[in-house]
Each structure stands twice: as structure tokens, then as C-alpha cells.
Amino acid sequence: DAGVIQSPRHEVTEMGQEVTLRCKPISGHNSLFWYRQTMMRGLELLIYFNNNVPIDDSGMPEDRFSAKMPNASFSTLKIQPSEPRDSAVYFCASSLGLAGDEQFFGPGTRLTVL
Amino acid sequence: GQQLNQSPQSMFIQEGEDVSMNCTSSSIFNTWLWYKQDPGEGPVLLIALYKAGELTSNGRLTAQFGITRKDSFLNISASIPSDVGIYFCAGLGGTSYGKLTFGQGTILTVHP
Numbered sequence: 001d002a003g004v005i006q007s008p009r010h011e012v013t014e015m016g017q018e019v020t021l022r023c024k025p026i027s028g029h030n031s032l033f034w035y036r037q038t039m040m041r042g043l044e045l046l047i048y049f050n051n052n053v054p055i056d057d058s059g060m061p062e063d064r065f066s067a068k069m070p071n072a073s074f075s076t077l078k079i080q081p082s083e084p085r086d087s088a089v090y091f092c093a094s095s096l097g098l099a100g101d102e103q104f105f106g107p108g109t110r111l112t113v114l
Numbered sequence: 115g116q117q118l119n120q121s122p123q124s125m126f127i128q129e130g131e132d133v134s135m136n137c138t139s140s141s142i143f144n145t146w147l148w149y150k151q152d153p154g155e156g157p158v159l160l161i162a163l164y165k166a167g168e169l170t171s172n173g174r175l176t177a178q179f180g181i182t183r184k185d186s187f188l189n190i191s192a193s194i195p196s197d198v199g200i201y202f203c204a205g206l207g208g209t210s211y212g213k214l215t216f217g218q219g220t221i222l223t224v225h226p
Contacts, residue, residue: 004156031212033214042216042218042219043157043202043216043219045213045214048212048213050212055212056212056213091156091157093156102147102159102162103147103159103214104159105149105156105157105158106156107154107155107156108154108155108156
């Protein structure tokens, strides 16, 4: 079975540009999570969805960040406008549910904002 | 919010040695998870623990869910070079329903 799929794997953009990261969760999983990883802050949860509905977006750094999940097999994380401090690896993860279910991570998108 | 303290931050060991790392929290968790992250990849689940006091093994890995539900440890026996990577503990449940709280990670280096 395919795991969590993320695209692109690498993204280099200039400050001010819009960035869209994409994620396809594992089929049958009902929960989807977006994380950001940096050396300074480690793994941070940005937002998570259950049954396509955003449950908690308290980790989203600011209004420049938005996430959508239009259906059970696709989610996007958008940054507009991007800034150099947004440079990080962004991971998507999915799980069967929320209560005690293991989260499976995608390979990540390495974002560099110049 | 909930925080996990993971130690040690890094370890340099010789191949064949045993390794131990742990996580502690001021909060109670319902599930403890241990992940490993290789360079350029996402974290991969190694072991999941669901009950206080539970001791679980996966090959050379052994992990325990502390009886107080506020701590967990991971042991790796007879380390090999491919054990190199970053190991993360993560707690699920407690006051943050559905949200994983991650430790800071332990960077493991194994010298052949």
C-alpha cells in the first residue's frame, strides 16, 4: 500500500511568492495532520483535520498560513506571502482516527524561501 | 501546553553497544509512541504503547510505558550502523485530544 504522499519534495521560492504544499493521506485514514520541522523548534503541529473538518489550527503561525481538505484524499497547506523564516521541512501525517491511533508520516516537503 | 523532555539530546556509541533514551512529562498521556527519522525522510513509527506499565519489544528495540503515564523509555540492544538517526518520543492524549506532543529528539551516531 502507498503511504502518505507529499508533493513537491523540494520547493525553492522567493520571498513574497505563494507556496502550496500538497498531501494525499493513506486511503481509509480519517485524520490528517500538518507539521513543520526546524532545527530550532523541532516538530510542531500546525493543524489537523478529522473527516475533512479542521479540528485544531492553533499551531498555524499566522494568517499567511492556510490549510484545506476538500475531500478525504487530498489536503493543501498554503503560505501567502512566503517569508524566509518559513523555510523548514513540512510533513503531512495521517491516522485512522484521533484517539490513540498511530500517525504515519509522509516524506516531507523541504521549503526554502530566499 | 504539554511538553515532553527527551534525553539525551545526542549519543555517540560503538557498534554493538546498547542504547537507552527516555522521555518525561509533567502531564499524563494515554499513548506513548517512539519514532525514528532518517535524513531526508519523515518519522517512522517504531513502537506504540497503550497501557501504563506496558513493556513492548520490536526486534532489538524495547520500550516501556511508565506506570505513572508520565514517562517512557526506549532501549536499543546491540546497536548497528543503520540505527543511526533521530529518535523521537511522542505522547498522545491527555489535555490535547488527538494531538501528538513530540520530544526534542535524540540524535544517535553509531561508529562501526
